[in-house]
Amino acid sequence: MFMYTTAEVARILKVTPTKLTRWINSKQPPSLPSIRIGKRRRFLLEDLLKFVGSQKFSNETEEGDHE
Numbered sequence: 336m337f338m339y340t341t342a343e344v345a346r347i348l349k350v351t352p353t354k355l356t357r358w359i360n361s362k363q364p365p366s367l368p369s370i371r372i373g374k375r376r377r378f379l380l381e382d383l384l385k386f387v388g389s390q391k392f393s394n395e396t397e398e399g400d401h402e
Contacts, residue, residue, distance in 0.1 A: 338370070338377040347383070358386075 344367075345352045358367040359376065367386045369376040 337380040339380070339383065341376050344378050344383060
């Protein structure tokens with residue numbers, strides 16, 4: 336089980352930590368699950384892959400609708 340820090344995930348997704356926090360706290364898509372360990376958040380690789388996959392699908396659908 337591999338976990339990423341908030342800073343690592345923000346860099347990977349090319350978003351600000353503020354945007355990432357919104358996704359974490361969101362109850363509507365896009366919602367990114369995280370685990371609290373003490374005061375810090377960690378992200379499981381599986382959750383990150385699912386999140387990225389769902390966003391890719393979402394964007395492909397939107398692009399397809401405009402053609």
